Amino acid sequence: MSNAAPATIEDVARLAEVSIATVSRAIHTPDKVAKSTRQRVNQAIAITGYTTNAMARSLRMGRSNMILVLAPDIGDPNFSSILIGIENEARAHGYGVLIGHTQNDPERGLDYLKFLNSNQAAGLVLFTGHEPFGHQELAQRLPPTVAVFEPVFGAKVSYVGVDDTAGARKAAEYLLASGHRSIAFIGDSKTKLGHVRRRKGYDLALDAARITPDKRIVIDGEGSVESGRLAVEQLFMRDTLPSAFMCVNDATAVGVINGLAARGYDLPRDFSVIGFDDVAQATYLNPPLTTVRQPRSAIGRQAMALLLKQLAEPGESVEEILIMPDLIVRGSVTSAMRSR
């Protein structure tokens, strides 16, 4: 309600009877100013309610204290808890977090590129699975960057995420241990690196169980709810039906469950389904979904930690941190007793 302009460093200096340089030092390098002076300055800050003008600071320093997190869709159920991890770590180190939303729109991506080029963000976190700026970034100066959740296909960018292969292997082994021998894999094994890796976990587990490749059923699916439903339709048009569905993520699993339910099957009696991600919704599905849990906040936290490290030492290092996920057993998988 007060309409006074916000206090500047000069107001503080006047009140504390020092120069503005001393005020700045009292804030950023307190040991370089005498104790008595420091106290006077702190008092003056308290009285005036002074807050550093972030814009002036960034301008002078040539670097902001903001981190840009870029996602195609912030509605992704995985996004919010990863973000919390990022934020907590960022805040602990004096950085703010800015969220950008590309909607896979190149024009929007370009806007954010401009944003980055005017130094408005000190670092970048990608939640995209691909380069968000077309290929223009090659010609541009990008700040230190780390990708989370999904590795960036074919680019040299640091990455923090789950160990997809190991997680998928756990899931497949669980299905095998439940007696399933005919297990479908539904996902995109071509363009999405995360999917490719999960597929590898599936192959590894089935190899180890000596299940021949031709007894495996692999159906393409981009990872959406709809793709799960379509996969079910495709399978029914074929001859051999699996006893279990291993889905590349929970969204696909939702589609599979829906497709199966729509055809009148009773789950998990007739078919077993397993997902990957453990989104909040998984608990409320019918049956509750057995799935692999993403250590989401750990991913966020570690990604930010890595970014901070890269910010501190501007070498061009590229690191990949993989976190081991846990299998969460709920009710969507039962043992296969019937022959199919």
Next chain:
Amino acid sequence: MSNAAPATIEDVARLAEVSIATVSRAIHTPDKVAKSTRQRVNQAIAITGYTTNAMARSLRMGRSNMILVLAPDIGDPNFSSILIGIENEARAHGYGVLIGHTQNDPERGLDYLKFLNSNQAAGLVLFTGHEPFGHQELAQRLPPTVAVFEPVFGAKVSYVGVDDTAGARKAAEYLLASGHRSIAFIGDSKTKLGHVRRRKGYDLALDAARITPDKRIVIDGEGSVESGRLAVEQLFMRDTLPSAFMCVNDATAVGVINGLAARGYDLPRDFSVIGFDDVAQATYLNPPLTTVRQPRSAIGRQAMALLLKQLAEPGESVEEILIMPDLIVRGSVTSAMRSR
């Protein structure tokens, strides 16, 4: 990859052989500069790849071109599509959108307050339903603000959202038209203004149908999935069961459906359930949820438009814009034929 510093206005000026003032004018007030000069400047901009340094600009102007959107939880399934509306409108007017995430943590709120106080955002959009800064904001200078989705309880803040009362009334009338006479309302009728308004729609419809207050069943619930489940438990501990559940939002409806399914009931044969919001998940519930659709992107767009208006004319006007929602009929409501 190029390690050159980004081009400044001075680089452009030199190349175009004009002063930096002219460059600035060519960008912001093109009609004040001669056509030939303008062309030379634009060419120089294209060659250098110049982008205005937003920090310098904001510093000079005393106002940033960022809008802060504050939400307690960006995982809220309603949030992302409202945000899209906000973003589209903001972008069209040269503003960027910054998303803040309070997690209902006062300390975090305070951080954002500092952020606002250092002029880093020109406007504020609240997705909170309450004042996010404790009550400190009374003593502070806040930028123009508008609340979306949920009105701010007891505060004079502009608001853009759905017409809760009318929407809830539509829902209740639909249940009545399907023959239901014993309809439970589950929500928080005390502290959440949005819930209060939806409750009012319920009362209005039932009044009009001359259903006596004691035949109405109102159960408290904060609006979470869990609260829906708890409400079901409470109802079973009482004597009279409703034939239909009117839930204050879809999350509550998910809980109700789960609670009912857990008790072995078959929906919608045994009970009807109706929600409010139409979150993405509603389609995939079993049965698919009949609900009231929030015009989310319209809310976002209009909220931003209102904010821009307030930005342009800094009068202290407070407006409330209510948008009429539609009823989305799916499969969770059937006609009540059985006596209960």
Next chain:
DNA sequence: ATCGGCCATGTAAAGGTTTACACAATGTTC
């Protein structure tokens, strides 16, 4: 007593932009 070094502080420049004001050239009016 003199000198060197350290400590605390101040002075001033720089960062990139916008814009009030000044100025010159051109066009308009009588």
Next chain:
DNA sequence: GAACATTGTGTAAACCTTTACATGGCCGAT
């Protein structure tokens, strides 16, 4: 052809910080 308005451009200040460098005082060593 003089007075004046209009148009286009440049000069310089201001926005608020941080920090290299300068300054002055004081202490300890010689």
